[in-house]
Amino acid sequence: MASVAQLLRSKASQTVWSTQASASVYDAIAVMAHRKVGALIVAHHGRIAGIVTERDYARKIVLMDRSSRHTPVRDIMSTTVRYVSPDQTTEECMALMTADRIRYLPVIAAAQVIGMVSIGDLIQNLIVEQEQTIQQLEHYIHGNSLQAAQSGLQARRAASLTSQ
Secondary structure, eight states: OOBHHHHHHHSSOOOOOEEETTSBHHHHHHHHHHHTOSEEEEEETTEEEEEEEHHHHIIIIITTTOOTTTSBGGGTSBSSOOOBOTTSBHHHHHHHHHHHTOSEEEEEETTEEEEEEEHHHHHHHHHHHHHHHHHHHHHHHHHHHHHHHHHHHHHHHHHHHHHO
């Protein structure tokens, strides 16, 4: 399994987008749509106050028939922010996301947010790792099969030469 640091390096963009706790939910969703992300870090006085996701919007605005233009992010954000460090493995991230039923994990190093890992990032990484494993196994099988065939051919040749 790859480390979170390796995963972050493989991402097209390592930018972490944020919003303020006092911003409207509408503005936060507009940022998510524009940046093509599903979560934003919520900052308050320069510190992480929470995380807001599309899921928060769906459950706490849409289903409750609230106005996103008049509701501040602080009213719907998750204040308990689960996070990982760059040296943790992608397997640990998947376990944490599964256990806590979350889709996004900020990556924190030296008290700074340095990235964001999504469940989609982890699945994409898992697919790449599995493809590499399959290629290695196929190479091993074909390599051993070729060697065995060559050894068998040589043995048959030697046997036919000694029988003549």
